[in-house]
Each structure stands twice: as C-alpha cells, then as structure tokens.
Amino acid sequence: MDYRTFAEAYRPETAGNPWAGTDFVPSELVEMHELLGRFGRLLHSRLAEGVPADAAAYAQFSTFYVNRALELEPIIHQHHQATLGSALQEPDAGTGSDRGERAMHDYLNDSRNDVSGVHRHLDAETLLTVEPQHYARVLTGGIWAVQMFGHTQSQWYQALTGRPIHQDSWLRSQIGLANNASTMAWQRDQLYEAGVLYLPEAESLRLTLTGSLAEADALITLLGVARGEPGLTVIPAPPQFEAYAGAANADFLVLDLRREQIIGVQVKSSEAYRAREHYDPDRIILIDASLDLFGTLSRRTRLGHSDSSTRSWPGQVTGHFLDSIQIPRPPWPWLNMQEFTASRRRVQNVVAEARDRNHEAEEIVRERVLTALGR
Numbered sequence: 001m002d003y004r005t006f007a008e009a010y011r012p013e014t015a016g017n018p019w020a021g022t023d024f025v026p027s028e029l030v031e032m033h034e035l036l037g038r039f040g041r042l043l044h045s046r047l048a049e050g051v052p053a054d055a056a057a058y059a060q061f062s063t064f065y066v067n068r069a070l071e072l073e074p075i076i077h078q079h080h081q082a083t084l085g086s087a088l089q090e091p092d093a094g095t096g097s098d099r100g101e102r103a104m105h106d107y108l109n110d111s112r113n114d115v116s117g118v119h120r121h122l123d124a125e126t127l128l129t130v131e132p133q134h135y136a137r138v139l140t141g142g143i144w145a146v147q148m149f150g151h152t153q154s155q156w157y158q159a160l161t162g163r164p165i166h167q168d169s170w171l172r173s174q175i176g177l178a179n180n181a182s183t184m185a186w187q188r189d190q191l192y193e194a195g196v197l198y199l200p201e202a203e204s205l206r207l208t209l210t211g212s213l214a215e216a217d218a219l220i221t222l223l224g225v226a227r228g229e230p231g232l233t234v235i236p237a238p239p240q241f242e243a244y245a246g247a248a249n250a251d252f253l254v255l256d257l258r259r260e261q262i263i264g265v266q267v268k269s270s271e272a273y274r275a276r277e278h279y280d281p282d283r284i285i286l287i288d289a290s291l292d293l294f295g296t297l298s299r300r301t302r303l304g305h306s307d308s309s310t311r312s313w314p315g316q317v318t319g320h321f322l323d324s325i326q327i328p329r330p331p332w333p334w335l336n337m338q339e340f341t342a343s344r345r346r347v348q349n350v351v352a353e354a355r356d357r358n359h360e361a362e363e364i365v366r367e368r369v370l371t372a373l374g375r
Helices: 003-007 027-049 055-083 099-113 124-128 132-151 153-161 168-193 200-227 272-278 316-324 337-346 348-353 358-372
Strands: 232-236 252-256 261-268 284-288 296-299 309-312
Touching: 003 027, 003 261, 027 055, 027 132, 027 153, 055 132, 055 153, 132 153, 132 168, 132 200, 132 232, 153 168, 153 232, 168 200, 168 316, 168 337, 168 348, 200 232, 200 252, 200 261, 200 316, 200 358, 261 272, 261 358, 272 284, 284 358, 316 337, 316 348, 316 358, 337 348
Parallel strands: 261 284
Antiparallel strands: 232 252, 252 261, 296 309
C-alpha cells in the first residue's frame, strides 16, 4: 500500500499516555512514552505529506532520545528500591504452605541473594507488587519498547529521511536487540528452572516475557530480510500505529523506500490464525512466532509433575543469531565484546535445546513481506 493511503488509518497524535497516572511507574518512563509519540508524529507526517524529515533535525532528536533511554534503566531500578520495598509481601514458607508457595519463596530468596545484576528489577518487585499485571505489562513491556526504538535509530533515520545507512547498521541493530532479549530469555530460564514460571503468580510476567521475546525474534528476522533487500527498512511501530489503531494495529512497519510502499506487521507468540479476522488484511500481515519462527519447545508446566507439553518458547531466533555470529579480528569498533559474550552465555540453554532454523524463518518472513509489498 502506498504511504499516503496507509496513513489514512492512523492519527498523528496519541490519545493519551497509558504509563501516566500510575504510582509505581517512574516519571522518566512516562516521558519516554511522550518521545515515542513524537516518533509517531514524524512518521505520520512523512507518510501523509510525502516530505522527508530534515536529516540534521532528526539526528539531534535521535541523540536526545538515545541519551534519555540510556539513563532510564538505573533510574527505574532506584525507583523500585525506594517505592516498592515496603509493599512487598513475602510468601509464607512455613509448613502450611503449598508446594507452589514454597517454590516461589525459594526463587525470590535466590533472586535477592543474586549479586550478578542480571535479575535487576524483574524479580520480587515484579512478582509481588500490589498490581502485578499492570506492573509487568507497563514496566517490563515499556522498557522493551524503549529499547527497540533505541536500537533501530539507524532504520528510523532511513525511514524518515530516505537516506541510506551504513551496512554495519543492520547487524549493529540486531546485536543490540539480541543483547537485551538475552536478558529476558535468561530471566525466563531462571523462573522455569525454579518451577515457578507457570504458577498463577507469575502469569502476567510470563506472558509479557513471551510476547517481548516473540517481538525480538520477529524484529531480528525482519532486519535480516531488510538487510538483504535493497530499499527496504523496518521500524517498531510508534503508539499511534499500534495501541490506538484498531484493526490497523501493527507491531512493526516495513517500508519500501524506493517505491514508497509500506506494510504493517503484527506478531503473535502463537495461534496467529485465530486473530486474522481482527486485522485489516490490506495493511497488516501476521507473524506467528510458534509456527513461522519455530518458537516452541516441550515444557513441564505443573510443579512436581514430569509430564510435559509443547509450549510457545520464543527466543530461539535470538539465541541462534547470537551463537552464530562470526566476530572478525579485530572486532568491529562499535561492538562491546564484554556485553556480547555475556549475552551469548545467557542464551546457551535455548541454543542447546533447539535446532537452528533461523534461515528457514527468514525465508518465510521474506516471502510474506515481499508479497505484501507487491515486490
């Protein structure tokens, strides 16, 4: 679909800030949602009016955004320590506790005693805050949204200005996203190995981690597709094109810069076919992380039972992507080798369990995207 027609389904402004007005959400994260809305306004103008953004002005905004994003994580961690500590209610681990409560108690104790820094703010605070569903969705999901925009600034520059980007930008974006996603995969592994991932108390966090990892796998795959197709780029959808868009709701947007065509992408962790009727078929294509990206594994879901079933388990694209990268000598000057090595360690479980099918996944996504764009 051409840019102008595509933009007709979307509004230039956000309807509101869903992260505002909640006591446990730091003001800095509320501000980041306002900045995501600014990306949406810039994109809507580019699509509807057909005028590329000023490269220098966008570069200035991009630098400001990245700096704010980098400042966000320690601020959130401090906020949790200051405002949520008094609200935590540790489960009773006495003899009257059931098996699930004891497992959760042991996991939270282990998390508090962990000094590696990897758990950060997704442990006791996430599982036991007064409003766990809102907390997990807003904070965990919100941070992931901020990170996705941060690691795709080159692609945003390309989408808004129409100018080319350095070839290394694609790999750099993929590695940055995979580094962040590896932490979520590691946290999920810890929850699973402790036997608490499928407990009701952890459901909201599990769903949020599953959805975020599905998006990570899809975006890494889409970036791989765009990298190999001249004139294509992909960006995460800003709020105006996602939460407020009804049947045109997209997680990602793929732009054909040469032909000024665009298609939205909606990612589901599983059973995407059930959702097909809810989306505008002219504007949105679906990616099923379980089927298209091969994101399933056999998992034990009942504490104390050995039986297992096939479950959605995204993060496999991320894991095999990190595991397969050949680092040149000397490494690329932009690569943080310490961070990259740590990320590789975090995904070793999924790499060991699942076969590498990233090439197959990329070909499935490539065909779907190019067909939708009329290429």
